Amino acid sequence: MKTMQAPNQPTWRHWLRGNAFLFILLIGLILFPFIVGALTDSSPFGVPRGDRMIMRGESVRWQSVLIEVYILAILAMSYNLLFGFTGVISFGHALFFGVAGYVLGLMLEFTAIETGWALLLGALAGIAICGVLGLVVGLVTLRLKGVYFAIFTLAVAEMAFIFFGRWQLTRAEDGFAITELPLWLDPSQNRLNFYYVTLIAVVITFLFIRRLVNSPTGAVFKAIRENEDRAQSMGFNTLNYKLLSLTIAGMLAGAAGLLQVILNKKVGPELLGVSYTVDPLLMTIIGGIGTFSGPIIGAGGLHFLDVFLRDAELNLGGLVIDIANIWALLLGIIFILTVIVFPFGIIGTWQRWRARRKPPA
Amino acid sequence: MTGQRASLIAIVVILGGLVGVSALNSSSPGDFGITLLSGLFQGMLLFLVASGLSIVFGLMDVLNLAQGSYFMVGAYVAYDAQHAGGLIDLTAVIPDPNLRFIIAVIAAVLAGALLGYLLERGLLRPLYSRPIFQLVLTFGVSLVALELVKFIWTTTPYSWTELFGVRESFFELFGQRFSTYRLFVVGMGGVLIVTIALLLQRSRIGIIIRAGVEDREMVQALGINVRAVFTLVFTLGCAIAAFGGAIAAPFLGASTTLGNAFLLQSIAVVVLGGMGSYSGTAVGSVLVGLAIAVAQDVAIGTDFAALPSITPMLLLVLVLLLRPSGLFGNSR
Numbered sequence: 001m002k003t004m005q006a007p008n009q010p011t012w013r014h015w016l017r018g019n020a021f022l023f024i025l026l027i028g029l030i031l032f033p034f035i036v037g038a039l040t041d042s043s044p045f046g047v048p049r050g051d052r053m054i055m056r057g058e059s060v061r062w063q064s065v066l067i068e069v070y071i072l073a074i075l076a077m078s079y080n081l082l083f084g085f086t087g088v089i090s091f092g093h094a095l096f097f098g099v100a101g102y103v104l105g106l107m108l109e110f111t112a113i114e115t116g117w118a119l120l121l122g123a124l125a126g127i128a129i130c131g132v133l134g135l136v137v138g139l140v141t142l143r144l145k146g147v148y149f150a151i152f153t154l155a156v157a158e159m160a161f162i163f164f165g166r167w168q169l170t171r172a173e174d175g176f177a178i179t180e181l182p183l184w185l186d187p188s189q190n191r192l193n194f195y196y197v198t199l200i201a202v203v204i205t206f207l208f209i210r211r212l213v214n215s216p217t218g219a220v221f222k223a224i225r226e227n228e229d230r231a232q233s234m235g236f237n238t239l240n241y242k243l244l245s246l247t248i249a250g251m252l253a254g255a256a257g258l259l260q261v262i263l264n265k266k267v268g269p270e271l272l273g274v275s276y277t278v279d280p281l282l283m284t285i286i287g288g289i290g291t292f293s294g295p296i297i298g299a300g301g302l303h304f305l306d307v308f309l310r311d312a313e314l315n316l317g318g319l320v321i322d323i324a325n326i327w328a329l330l331l332g333i334i335f336i337l338t339v340i341v342f343p344f345g346i347i348g349t350w351q352r353w354r355a356r357r358k359p360p361a
Numbered sequence: 362m363t364g365q366r367a368s369l370i371a372i373v374v375i376l377g378g379l380v381g382v383s384a385l386n387s388s389s390p391g392d393f394g395i396t397l398l399s400g401l402f403q404g405m406l407l408f409l410v411a412s413g414l415s416i417v418f419g420l421m422d423v424l425n426l427a428q429g430s431y432f433m434v435g436a437y438v439a440y441d442a443q444h445a446g447g448l449i450d451l452t453a454v455i456p457d458p459n460l461r462f463i464i465a466v467i468a469a470v471l472a473g474a475l476l477g478y479l480l481e482r483g484l485l486r487p488l489y490s491r492p493i494f495q496l497v498l499t500f501g502v503s504l505v506a507l508e509l510v511k512f513i514w515t516t517t518p519y520s521w522t523e524l525f526g527v528r529e530s531f532f533e534l535f536g537q538r539f540s541t542y543r544l545f546v547v548g549m550g551g552v553l554i555v556t557i558a559l560l561l562q563r564s565r566i567g568i569i570i571r572a573g574v575e576d577r578e579m580v581q582a583l584g585i586n587v588r589a590v591f592t593l594v595f596t597l598g599c600a601i602a603a604f605g606g607a608i609a610a611p612f613l614g615a616s617t618t619l620g621n622a623f624l625l626q627s628i629a630v631v632v633l634g635g636m637g638s639y640s641g642t643a644v645g646s647v648l649v650g651l652a653i654a655v656a657q658d659v660a661i662g663t664d665f666a667a668l669p670s671i672t673p674m675l676l677l678v679l680v681l682l683l684r685p686s687g688l689f690g691n692s693r
Contacts, residue, residue, distance in 0.1 A: 089493055144685050147424050150496055151628050155674040158625055166667040332505035339498045340487055
């Protein structure tokens with residue numbers, strides 16, 4: 001990974017060389033809507049009708065698929081910060097995702113604040129509340145053994161799910177639609193703008209987590225993951241570091257929840273459902289626990305698989321099964337198999353394979 | 362010693378508080394009796410899920426997040442065996458519904474035991490060196506179990522339609538009709554509490570299990586095959602959970618929400634009683650069961666429709682805040 005820096009080379013060029021693959025990928029993703037548009041002869045902006053835009057055509061359709069991947073990738077990266085780098089396992093990540101979504105939705109629909117300000121305030125408040133929530137949940141349980149934290153997050157997320165599922169103000173199980181959004185961000189009008197917003201969010205999250213984990217603080221995170229007692233006896237207050245990791249992870253998951261609400265223009269208890277805990281867990285494990293790009297690869301891989309298989313059918317000797325009906329079952333089986341036979345995930349296994357091929361000089 | 366006395370006082374206070382609230386809230390002795398009986402009913406069902414959870418955690422350090430799924434599977438298998446149609450149709454072979462109910466319960470227990478054995482031997486055993494992944498794995502198993510049940514029996518909940526002996530009879534007390542079946546389940550739960558306690562206290566295998574909870578390495582060093590004990594205990598725990606599901610089905614029906622609900626409630630029980638403590642689990646079950654019944658009573662006619670479902674989680678949060686080692690747990 002680390003190559004010696006040539007003395008006369010400017011740092012930025014060195015940086016660019018170290019991240020060449022990511023850089024090319026990023027350019028590809030920036031151009032993606034236009035490439036698909038050119039290939040399928042459809043406009044990346046949608047079809048104009050009167051003074052409105054109709055979101056129709058292949059380019060626009062694939063934009064929304066990728067937006068979903070980006071949102072899941074942010075969620076999975078936040079999960080990975082907690083589970084992969086700090087070794088703290090949560091079964092209630094959907095809590096942060098959903099609560100931030102509800103805060104934004106309430107701010108946009110249930111207050112008289114002007115739309116643009118409501119969006120800004122809602123987003124900030126949502127992320128801040130998630131941070132506080134992470135802090136509180138952590139203060140209660142992070143002193144205890146890891147299993148208590150897992151249980152506690154499971155219980156709190158379930159409690160929030162039940163609570164929001166019955167809250168009359170937000171129309172209980174049905175949830176409510178977001179009708180007020182600034183035009184430039186509205187994914188049903190200017191999806192391309194929203195595409196770039198989510199892409200920027202992914203890039204920022206990625207760089208932020210990489211910077212954090214490679215910092216001295218991140219080194220303590222990893223020490224806690226490897227052996228918490230030892231980190232403690234070296235003089236680090238591990239509770240504070242775990243709290244920090246959880247708070248940041250909660251805020252990032254909240255940010256993903258905000259984007260999800262804007263994309264679907266709907267807020268409902270499904271945001272707090274168990275699938276938003278399972279998905280990032282699964283994506284992190286399949287992509288590679290404790291790697292930087294693993295969660296993104298996992299999110300992309302699983303979501304594309306989902307999209308491609310959604311309309312497929314499985315023919316078992318006369319018994320025809322829609323993949324869509326058994327998708328969750330397949331995911332669960334993939335999950336179990338990965339945990340048992342493939343614990344390092346795609347990126348982790350690849351890194352190990354490369355390390356074995358190139359023995360350190 | 363003082364810790365034990367404090368626990369006992371805490372239990373008496375909580376129990377007294379629950380009964381007091383219930384007594385104040387109910388208008389007649391009959392209402393009060395109903396709350397009490399339904400609390401005990403819920404408590405016994407919880408005990409059937411929580412006992413396996415607690416012993417397995419104490420012995421193997423594995424928190425089986427799929428324990429609730431065994432309860433759910435037990436309920437579905439029993440429903441399926443009892444009623445016409447479905448996977449196994451016994452109505453033609455065994456026309457007597459009473460006898461068929463016994464067969465249905467046995468089928469559920471066997472299914473639970475088999476699935477428990479497979480989970481421990483096939484999936485958990487390779488992971489004893491990676492404990493955090495065991496937790497992740499049992500979580501995954503619970504999802505697969507839920508999806509499999511949805512796939513086989515669809516998502517529509519079943520309500521028990523076929524009446525038989527104890528299920529249809531009632532008895533009267535204070536001018537209020539009580540279902541005999543609830544009393545039957547409470548009795549079954551009581552019998553099981555005593556049986557398992559005797560098994561743990563008096564039998565050779567029980568002594569090994571208790572020793573294993575204290576110190577696993579030492580038991581192994583004494584030449585006992587701890588792995589085999591693990592498998593046995595895990596299988597039994599799952600079988601008991603499935604048994605709970607089977608005897609709950611005539612009252613609660615079979616639905617996909619059973620698994621998660623009972624898992625969270627029994628986790629609350631286990632944490633309240635103290636992880637790995639058998640008597641703690643027994644007492645915790647009764648307390649949580651009563652708390653849910655009282656909450657149901659209080660919630661009627663108010664806006665807190667979600668109160669009964671949130672109660673176990675609130676208890677869990679409170680216990681973790683005040684005394685994380687639970688009523689009977691060692692403080693560690």
